[in-house]
Amino acid sequence: MDCVFCKILSGELPSSVVYEDDAVLALLDIQPVNPGHTLVIPKQHSELLTDTPPEMLGKMMAAAQRMAEVLRLADLRCDGVNLFLADGEAAGQEVPHVHLHVIPRFPGDGFGLRFGADYSKLPTRQTLDKTAALLRTSLALD
Numbered sequence: 001m002d003c004v005f006c007k008i009l010s011g012e013l014p015s016s017v018v019y020e021d022d023a024v025l026a027l028l029d030i031q032p033v034n035p036g037h038t039l040v041i042p043k044q045h046s047e048l049l050t051d052t053p054p055e056m057l058g059k060m061m062a063a064a065q066r067m068a069e070v071l072r073l074a075d076l077r078c079d080g081v082n083l084f085l086a087d088g089e090a091a092g093q094e095v096p097h098v099h100l101h102v103i104p105r106f107p108g109d110g111f112g113l114r115f116g117a118d119y120s121k122l123p124t125r126q127t128l129d130k131t132a133a134l135l136r137t138s139l140a141l142d
Contacts, residue, residue, distance in 0.1 A: 005041050005097040011051075015064045019067065023059040026067055031100065036065045036076045038102040047096045049087040060100050067102040078104035 007013040009025060029037040037094075040063045044108035046052040052060075062130055068081040084101040086093035105111065 003045060003097050004095055005099065006045050006066055009041075014050075018070070019063060021059075021063070023056060026063055026102075033101075034106070034109055035075070036071050036074060036078060036104045038071070040064050040067065040100040040102060041097060046098050049085065049098055053096050057125045060098075061086040062099050064102045071102065071104045077106045078103060079107065091094045 004013065008015045008027065015025075016028040018028060019024060022043075024040055024042055026040045028040050029039050040060050042052065042056045042060060044056065046056070049057070064083055068083075071078040071081060082101070082103040082105055084103060085099070087098075103111070
C-alpha cells in the first residue's frame with residue numbers, strides 16, 4: 001500500500017507524535033496552518049469517511065477533543081480550534097486515509113474558508129425541501 005499514513009504507522013516514515021492509543025494516532029501536520037496543527041488518524045486504514053466505522057469516528061473525535069484541550073493549555077497561540085475533515089479528492093483530501101485536522105486558531109492568522117460567488121444567494125424553502133426529500137429518499141435506500 002502506498003499510503004503515507006500507513007507508512008508512518010508502520011514506522012517506515014518519521015512523524016512527530018502528540019498522542020497515541022490502541023485505535024488512533026495524533027501527529028503534527030508537516031504543513032501546518034498554525035503551530036500545533038494536529039492530524040488524528042485511525043490506525044486501521046480506511047480511505048473515506050463512509051469507509052470508516054462509526055465507532056472509529058467516535059474515537060477520532062474523542063482524540064480531537066483532547067487535542068483541542070491540549071492546544072489551549074500549551075504555550076502556543078490558540079484562541080479557538082477548527083476541526084476539518086476533507087472527504088474525497090473534490091473536498092480537498094490529499095492523503096487517501098481518513099484524517100481529522102485539529103487546527104489552532106487566533107485572530108488574524110490568515111486561515112479561513114472561501115465561499116463561492118453564489119453563497120450569499122439563499123435558496124428558497126421549496127429548493128431546501130426538495131433537497132431534503134432527495135436526501136431522505138437516499139436514507140431509505142441505505
